[in-house]
Amino acid sequence: MENLLDQEFRADSFLKQRSLFDWTWALLVMAGTVFAFSQYRHLMDGFEIAILLGTGLMTVWLGWFWPSLRTFTLAVAGLSLFAISRYGMALSAADTNFFLKYLLSSQSAIMWMSALYVMATVTYFGHLFSGNEFTGKVAGNLAWSATTLGMIGLMVRWRESYLMGVDIGHIPVSNLYEVFILFSIITALLYLYYEQRYRTRSLGGFVLLVISAAVGFLLWYTFDKQAHEIQPLVPALNSYWMKIHVPANFIGYGSFSLAAMIGVVFILKSGAETGNPHGLVATRLPALSLLEDVMYKAIALGFAFFTLATILGALWAAEAWGGYWSWDPKETWALIVWLNYAAWLHMRLTKGWNGRPMAWWAIIGFFVTLFAFLGVNMFLSGLHSYGEL
């Protein structure tokens, strides 16, 4: 184990540990928050102002907690602002301006994101099979770039919706197309965090498989159904609750997907350890104890946010549908997902279940989650009929 002694023993209170750079970061983010407030105050109600402030504080904290996120945020902010400035007040600039047309209009950025995620998946597997460190670094950078462009795509799309008309403008988390992008980004960020923390890139290919599948769906949805066109909000969605309910849900979905893919790796690895202990799979993949730990952490994080999202959903439902719980199919499936992971965590924490059964369970959990996310929209009708295929 490396010696982190000095760095850690300075440990005082959390705030006293902050360096000058940390405070510069905080100042920058809060300045951005104040700027956004001064620009868009007239479009926001009290709750939305609170959400803006909360987002600012959260970003500061996340940047402190995970420094890579600062670079990411700055890149997204810089490039998004650049793209927005290229737009000026006319949506038509997307067809004439070079940067917008080929790189930064939301549609272009999202196409880049899609391509980069697929490339990153392939490169991660290349790294796994070759064991080449450099390939691993390239894969990591590809994943970061894809995530950055995806986030820019969402940011710019947000602005584009306002350019279509002030009353049409809304945060891009309102339909299946937009949330698929959100899902990809969040899953990737969660993965990248664990990649850094546990210093292993051998999981990348597996986790990015899910993202690549999401990208595949996204492309089909774009080209076959023209889903990328920005549509005005239906009255039921026109609420500040959407801004917190949807992202919280997708942190949940993203974490559960991550856990499931780690479950797959666990199954592969534990199978290989008995079957072929000197093979590639048994030697290159991380230790089983690490996999279990990450799987547990991902599910715990996902569960916490999914709980939050479901509660926020109930509060929203109380305001929009006249009751905090209506046994709407989406709600009910959210409950089923919640119960599933509650039982998983319960078994792990109180009964000490571990190993392959828990890995399989995490994988099955993914399919339950998938049904709640997509299946309900495809097969069941109800109040949540915003993301129909």
Added chain:
Amino acid sequence: MNLAITLLVAVAIAAVIGTVLKQNQPYADYVLKFGPFWFEIFKTLDLYDVYSSSWFLTILTFLVISTSVCVYRNTPHMLRDMRNFHEHAHQSALQRLAHHAQWQSGQPLKHSIDYVSALLRHKRYKIKQLDTKGGLLIAAKKGAGSRLGYIFTHVAIIIICIGGLLDGNVPLKIAQMRGDIAVETRRIPASEVPEKSALPADNLSFRANIDITEGKAANIAFIDFKDGYLVQKLPFTIRVDDFRIEHYESGQPKSFESDLTIIDKNLSAPIRQTISVNHPFSYKGYTIYQNSFGDGGSLLKLALHPLTGADSKAQEIEAAVKEAHPIRTAAGELSLEIADFRPFNVNPDPTGVKKFRNIGPSFQFKLRKANGVAYEYLNYMQPVEQDGAYFYLSGMRRSPAEPFQYWFIPAGADKRPDRFLNFLAALNNPGRLNQVATATAQSTENSKNLPAAEQQKVAEFMIALSRQFTEGGNERISAQIEKSVPEAQRKQVAELYATVLHQFLINVYLSVLEQEGMDATQPVSDFDMRFFENAVNALSVAYQYGSPVLVTLNSFKHIEATGLQLTRSPGQWLVFPGCLLLAVGVFFMFYLPQRRLWVIIKPEGEKSSLTLAGSALRNRYDFDREFELIRQDLTQKLT
């Protein structure tokens, strides 16, 4: 604990059933879907309303009890454990822990103690010092939150379930079982609903709906219950002053709003309040939501154009939506029941150029015969373009389960249906037909040299043919040929008939054009020719339309109704705090893991011997790291 998991699984299974089987549909739909046998079985199992069935509520109750017992049993020792430093741990026990280390130090005892205490405090441990037989013990712990997390989440689940049960319809079910209330299944005015199907205004918890027409007021609402409804009385009156739908430029709806006035005798002045989707209004614990909208009895001025019979004069009537009006037609007296009216219809544009377009007003109605059989119609009142020509659409279906089949009625150059109706009137007018048929017979190549009596026969044949066509389409003519002509000649005869019919219809059509004032010496324009083809197509299916009249709209006065939902849910004051507790508990549980450390410092002459041991309730991996850091620090500083 296992019972709890079993119950959770049962809840999950019930929930799945409830989503797969669409809940709370009319019983008739279920009978159609499952047949009478399974319908009864599923009904007995309460599968049409799983979430308020007795068995589901029983599971929930058991869940609450089992969780309560769990909390009751575990909380005391968890609270004790939280406060406890486990300072009586023996060195031998500590050495058996997975995390432990032992080494010798030359530092003075005092310095060692101070350093260990300082380090652990920096790491945010709480510590306790104790002299024991085996030396000085420093016991440390942190992250008691995870224990609290357990208590919070479990208590939260109990609170949420109790709140949910309060707001469920348990009291209603009990009242119904005791026979205190009776479900009303008849469609009758609210004033005639018996007292036994009405709930008092002080009903603690309910969720009810009411449609109120603009300008009208109501002091009751309806609760859907089983296969009928109950009337919920309200302690105040709601008047709807206006209902509005605002639209985006593209035509999609942007907001639904109702201007309400609350009239309560306890109020000095009525409250005026606008509600919209996502912006309900609460008054005295009752919350009023914008839920839906519909027609509130719009007044329509309609024209009934006869499609059959010699009398072609249109009748004009005034009719109100949701009412039945008797009408006289060539086929006897019918009842015209208007179901719905929409002042405009914004539909996805099939051409895809503009995303949405308005295709004008529409109204839906039933024509009911004396024997009770009714066909349903949906008429759009603006012509729709198809392949460059304009058509009026009139949909027809024989039962609500079918989709509408549309009759495409060609519109004239003035975008009105008059020319088609005139054409049809001409075909229904015996005098007119006779005149045109005689003229056709006299002018046609094949018959113009025949004697007058023969010509008359040709004319009569044409009329008979056109009648067959208007009354039964091409199918009727084909059937006639099949019956009377030997097989070998059928094809030839069919072609001949088609030519004769076509020539005759053209001549009737030309007579209509002349009647419109068109110059008969000029060649017929492309538009008029195309119109003729479309009109013949429309005529060929007219017999399937099943109505003796075409109903068109002359003008309307739109009256809307807003659909309000009213709720009273005292359970939310348990559910929401419960949710907060749950959220806090979950984060506590996962992110404040409990950790314990013990350091035993035992003087051995000049030196001292140190033992470090630790244990963590969860997150072993993270604890490995922390323990290792502390071990490295201590072994380096205290040597």
